[in-house]
Amino acid sequence: MAKKKFYVVWKGVKPGIYNSWDDCKAQVSGFENALYKSFSTLEEAEKAFSGNPWKSLQPQQRKKPASGTASKPVEKFFPESIAVDAACSGNPGLMEYRGVFVADRTEIFHMGPMAEGTNNIGEFLAIVHALALLKQKGSTIPIYSDSVNAIKWVKNKKCNTKLEQTTANRPIFDLIERAEAWLRSNSYPNPILKWETKLWGEIPADFGRK
Numbered sequence: 001m002a003k004k005k006f007y008v009v010w011k012g013v014k015p016g017i018y019n020s021w022d023d024c025k026a027q028v029s030g031f032e033n034a035l036y037k038s039f040s041t042l043e044e045a046e047k048a049f050s051g052n053p054w055k056s057l058q059p060q061q062r063k064k065p066a067s068g069t070a071s072k073p074v075e076k077f078f079p080e081s082i083a084v085d086a087a088c089s090g091n092p093g094l095m096e097y098r099g100v101f102v103a104d105r106t107e108i109f110h111m112g113p114m115a116e117g118t119n120n121i122g123e124f125l126a127i128v129h130a131l132a133l134l135k136q137k138g139s140t141i142p143i144y145s146d147s148v149n150a151i152k153w154v155k156n157k158k159c160n161t162k163l164e165q166t167t168a169n170r171p172i173f174d175l176i177e178r179a180e181a182w183l184r185s186n187s188y189p190n191p192i193l194k195w196e197t198k199l200w201g202e203i204p205a206d207f208g209r210k
Helices: 021-028 042-050 053-057 119-137 148-156 170-185
Strands: 006-011 016-018 035-039 082-090 093-101 106-117 143-145 192-194
Touching: 006 021, 006 042, 016 021, 016 042, 021 035, 035 042, 082 119, 093 119, 106 119, 106 170, 119 143, 119 148, 119 170, 148 192
Parallel strands: 082 143, 143 192
Antiparallel strands: 006 016, 006 035, 082 093, 093 106
């Protein structure tokens, strides 16, 4: 006999917890960008329904096998998310960054170009810009970046750049100071995820200047 499951619908015709797949399917079938997931116990379902859906829906990488081979990246991304990217003509050079809504590639914000920046700084500022914007809107959707360094910097609340400040790039360092201050004084529920370029192609916010 199959184990009983409980189905959480965060976004559907009628959000709630359902005791059967048929009941859940009736709420999500044909509903654009529906959010739902099954759970083994009612307690897990209730906890997930009352919390941030993206924490429950976030794809998990497979654990590293005993043989020591690398873990396999997740195979899908969330369309209802923001992707960020930066472009820099030189290192340092003219830097700009932007964020787009992944589902339809709509540009949400665009900053720059600014003199004497780096790509990693742009990625860092873009992630924090997206976090602040989503917090203002009360949105918990994920943010994608293809920069491992920038993601780490955001989590550490520090832009760990080796770039030296000059008169020309002072505006960039002003933004860095504001971004770090925001991270120190704010919390956020949004997952910051690595965009898997090899699986999914170029990140939707890519400037296309490679």
